[in-house]
Amino acid sequence: MMDLKNVTTKELSKELESRLGIQTISLQLEEQAKITVGDQKVFNFDGPAVIIVNMD
Numbered sequence: 001m002m003d004l005k006n007v008t009t010k011e012l013s014k015e016l017e018s019r020l021g022i023q024t025i026s027l028q029l030e031e032q033a034k035i036t037v038g039d040q041k042v043f044n045f046d047g048p049a050v051i052i053v054n055m056d
Contacts, residue, residue: 013050021056 004012017024027033027047035043035051045051 013052016052016054017050019056021054023053023055025051025053027051 016022025033027045027049029048031047033045033047033049033051035045037043
């Protein structure tokens with residue numbers, strides 16, 4: 001298995017973004033997002049941020 005400890009988070013994110021089955025949501029400075037899962041879990045995010053959704 002490949003050792004990814006020395007790969008930056010930015011590099012990992014860029015690689016994931018290029019893959020099929022990945023959807024990204026980019027938040028600019030001061031933008032906000034709220035993700036609700038079912039009827040209980042709520043996640044709030046403030047930009048700048050990139051949300052990566054792995055549907056694979």
